[in-house]
Amino acid sequence: MRSNHCRSGVLATLFLAFILLSGQLCTGAAAAVLEAKIGLALSMTGGAAAYGATQKQGAQLAVDEINAATGAAGIKVVPVFEDDASQPQQGITVFNKFINGDKVALIIGPTLSNTAQVTDRIAQQAGMPVLAVSNTAKGITEIGDYIFRDSLTEMIVIPYTMKIAREKLGVHKVAVFYGNDDAFTKGGYDAFKKALADAHIEIVTEQTFAKGDRDFSPQLTQIKGKNPDAIVVSALVEEASGIVIQARQLGIPASIPIIGGNGFNSPALLANAGEAAEGVMMGAAWNASSILPLNKKFVEAFTAKYGHPPDQFAAQAYAGVYLACEAVKRAGSATDHKAIRKAMSEIKDLDTVLGKFSFTPERDADHTPVVQVVKGGKFAVFGE
């Protein structure tokens, strides 16, 4: 009886209204000579909001710099920032909007590897170049020849770090501590595990935590009981700071170094862990303490603009915008995605804040990682 009152017409009306509404979005891109529209799909809300925010700051800084020098560079960047709310579902819509609505030159992002696994396939199918600036999971660039990344993966950073640790510190047995519910930290763990096996370092215990955990003492207590030479941690900086502080509070001496990966390379570690961070070692893609002029300028400009120093995510996003502009400039077109892809793949030894930058044939970042250590409240290159 009541089902008579259920009218699907209502649904149809809503649907139509929705179409009309969205039609307004698609007022096409105004064509200007070498005005490069770049879509940035970042996580500004949700679980990865902290990373999206710093990425946006880094990217915005680069955009401002490039546009300020438009006359000389001959290119104007029009950034389109969109929030994927840290969800693959929304990431897909953002990508579709960039590709079909905004008709951008190329896309930078998304923040999370999980999202990229899905969105990058869409871009690949549409022939839209994507430059990942923070995805480090396995298999991202394998999605296709339009997918690039400037973020050095843990697979490259960590073996290098472990090699140094074994040579310089004489580490033979370690405890491994990682976040098992997050693609980044789990990927880091896989990299550590492989690197440790390759370097013949024994793993005495493996402990895990979950994203959002604040208390790590039960696991660290277990680790302490095993007396490792070092603790190898795969974590993002929120958890990393807590782990470092609590390890020291539980009486794990500073003589047992804590070794991390890319996730540790953030000023937030220094700010949040304070003195406890002293002596923490990490392999990283970006050398925060580099005195190269380009890098120094970036750190100063960033700090001046936002009131806090940049982290690796900001640096990689910053470099990403420059790489994107370079590709568009070389391609000489903001709409010919094929040309932009080709130009991007041909970038070689470009000076960036990440160092001399090239893409490997697999479109991954190719520059030397750095092993850093916290010394006197600052990042320093290990061994220098």
Next chain:
Amino acid sequence: MEALGQFFAIYGSLVNFIGINALLALSLYLTLAAGQLSLGSAAFAAIGGYTAGILTMKCGFPFLLSVAIGSILSGLVGLVIGLPVLRLRGVFLAIATLSFGEVVRIIVLNLDITGGAQGLVGIPNLTKTWGIYLTLALAGYSIARLRRSRAGWCFESIREDETAAAAMGINTTYYKTLAFTLGALLAGLAGGLYAHLNYIITPREFGFSVAVDLLIYNIVGGVRCWYGPMLGAFLLTALPEILRGTGVAAGPVRMAANGLILLLVILFLPNGLVSVFTRPGRPQAGLPPAAVAEEV
């Protein structure tokens, strides 16, 4: 026509997600229709999704078979879980199903075959938009037709008043379990379709917040009518995009607008969005009967 093509180019995936979310919302609706507040649908979707994905990817099963097996397995788990938990009522049932969901998520996270945190990657993309909407249409139709069947009458009676339903001869335990199992079956089905949509599924897509979202779809849409949950799923899945379209800035403001709209619906549309479309003229006056009975 071009505008429509453009629309689908941008929002095709959104249309897919709306369909999947509507299916999931319907699965929860089945238990809500029998008056039971469950937050387990996300976990059942995970069971169905992972099972189907693994069967297609690693065992080479055909798509439809995988999805069917995933769905049936999810239904079986629903049956086993349903028997003990359905003795609980209200929030207690909700929390029991929620903790079941957490356990499922953690198990998925720790298994090798599911790919752990990085998810099950490389599931072939076999689910098509028409497939989702065909399933949705069939499920919606079946649920609409269920209304006048024996089970449908029992669900509705139990929801309205469990004691009176029992006194009328309804085996409440049986029908509550049936509703729960059917819900799990449908959630498993939706999970299987979802798994074959995006190449990848991860444990995070089936967590606490998803479970809560499904409940929100139902409440916002309205649980008095089978199309309420679909309407809720449609509106709330599209809401971020609508806000994006209307130029509400990304980030916190959009999030706040999202929350505000939810709040307004709850405060001013007690029976959900469907009540907007209920034909006026049918008398709706009167306090809930309990208030009357108590005083006389």
Next chain:
Amino acid sequence: MLEIVELTVAYGPLEVVRRVSFQVKKGTVVTLIGPNGAGKTSILNAVSGVVPARRGRILFDGRDITRLPAHRRVSEGLVQVPEGRQVLAGMTVRENLELGGYRRPIREVMQDVVRMEERFPILGERRQMMAGSLSGGEQQLLAIARGMMARPKLLLLDEPSLGLAPKMVQAVFETIAQLKAEGLTILLVEQNAHLALASSSHAYVLESGKMVMDGPAQTLRSEAAIISAYLGQAI
């Protein structure tokens, strides 16, 4: 002291009390009697302010209190002892008493609690027990004592004999008689007509939400109509 004018109480479409008027004079005990469902409790609840009056006026000490919130009416000295006792079962006897004086200064309340425990020795003995563990009769005494803690000017007693053994009923009505002797004004709702009429000066008879009869209690006691209202024409 209390004057009810054309009071109508309704729940949704259902009017349970229709245009009822009556009054309670200071220092008297007035009874509302009538079969179940006649609307007696609804009248008390409207007087206490826990259900709204749909129409009509409630005057207390000459003041119109129809729209006054329930807790303010307690401050004014209008206190109900609810049907079925409704003690706070999970709280101790003493706490129940203390809460009875919720709207009065705490020092006075503590003195009154002691006084009340002297007056009802059984409550004094059980002061640390959970109210829910008392027998029905003890709970009724507690409910009355709790009502007295508010220092009421007018006490509304709803079915004090409900579900009590005859002995306890007697005890309860002895208490009511004492309160009356002390000069307290009481509006009593009772289904035990004989007892109620014996202890009151004036009575109103309700049937199906309407006032059907009223008069001095003595007169009504002999009225056959009362009996018929309860036991039907068969008697």
Next chain:
Amino acid sequence: MDLLAQQLINGLFIGSVYGLFAVGYTLVFGVLDILNLAHAAVFTLGGLLALWLVETAGLSLWLAFPASVLACGVLGLILDRVAFAPLRQRADSNFSGLISSIAMAIIFESAALGLFGARTVRFPAHTVSVHIWRWGGISITSLQVEIVAVALLLMVGLTQFLNRARAGKAIRAVAENDRTARLLGIHVDGIIAFTFFISSALGGAAGILFGLYFDSLSPDMGRSIELKGLAVIILGGMGSIPGAIIGGLAFGLSEVLTVAITGTSNLRDAVAFTVLFAVLILRPSGIFGRRKMREA
């Protein structure tokens, strides 16, 4: 032996943190039978606001602490007014109240995100001085001791308040029977608002202590503890103050003991939620609950 002792201390400590969070949570549930899912968001705002007062406004912690606790209390009043009071007369008030509290949680969280940014931040070093005591392999920090002490103090204090203070007794009376409470002259709506005030103020205090100890505050910090808080109040018995603290301790100990006994931490949460599930099935009123199971 040291290892086990240290683990027990760890469990005691994290359990106290859960308990602190759960105390306010359970208070509202006890009075209103409504799960206030915005509690975690208030917890977050409390911590972040205190940090802002210390860092940006330059107040000492001794001023910032009470100020932000007070502000959280006011948030509680807003919560009651906006999300709960309008629904109170509705037949499905604990259904819709659940959803409106989710809506408020989203709004609060977006406010935290908008006002304080998404980064994880901490109180400036040496906001409080921290001592570390060590005996053999065991170490305890002064902050840990303080937090356990605060948790116990709150448990005792709040229980005493509810048992002895007039307002506390009024809260219990409303929780037990709001109609009777009204007849006793208790301003029920006022008492409910007051309960929200205390509950949210306690939530804010827990947020500050949490932030102080873990040296990390972020807009989503409430999320990870929300679900565990829910588990804790079920374990302890909904509405029971000692239950919340002891349930917190039980939950914390079950976590560390899982790690200590199995040697790995993969199953930590799975075990905790399985325990919760089992408690719900076997003893739905919780360890300390005496109240009957309530209908939805």
Next chain:
Amino acid sequence: MLLQVRDVTRTFGGVKALDGVCLEVEKGGVHGLIGPNGAGKTTLINILSGITAPSSGEVLLDGQAVHGLPAHRLAAMGVARTFQNIRIFPAMTCLENVMAGQHMVASRPFFPRLFCLPSARRREKDQRIEALACLRRVGIEARADFPAKALSYGERRRLEIARALASRPRLLLLDEPVAGMRQKGVQEMGRLVQSLAAEGMTLLLIEHNMAFVMGLCSRITVLNFGRTLTTGNPEQVSHHSEVIEAYLGVSESHA
């Protein structure tokens, strides 16, 4: 005897709500159950309909022990009831309420409905006609398509009875069917009860309206404090001194 209650006791947390109650109801009779508030009448009805189980004692339906069976089993054996505080399904229409009540007797397979088979439509039509007949029986046919929550109080009572009738019960338990009704409604209800009894249905009813009870019931059982005070015909019961006492309180001659 259709129904025999033997020595049934029910305690709630130490309080004896029923204490050794015995009761026999003849087939086809209208049996009244009276007593002051709190005497245990509703508890007894709850036991007879399977909502609660007795702590001890036996209940026999047609000679078969049924105590402790769940409510749906008792309903299947032909016991239907109404509730003192009216438990209709408020969001359903009146007709839907009654059709829900057909659960025990109606066949409603899912698949014929799913495929819109004519048999399903026919069946539903028949059931609708039957439900309408039940509504007509209680005199609220005109309200068939109203949501139940929009009914007046008396109509709700009748609707609840119509729903109970829909299951074609052998034994109908009515808990205060005319409470709060006006004289006219009471009379109509009386006629309804009589006609049901005339058709061979057995009724057990709780009621405070004595005129109603005395006029309808062939036998009456009086409960007080959970015990059977007496059982007899209306004449005997209404002149039973203990009954008068229980109702009117201790009269002065006794005090």
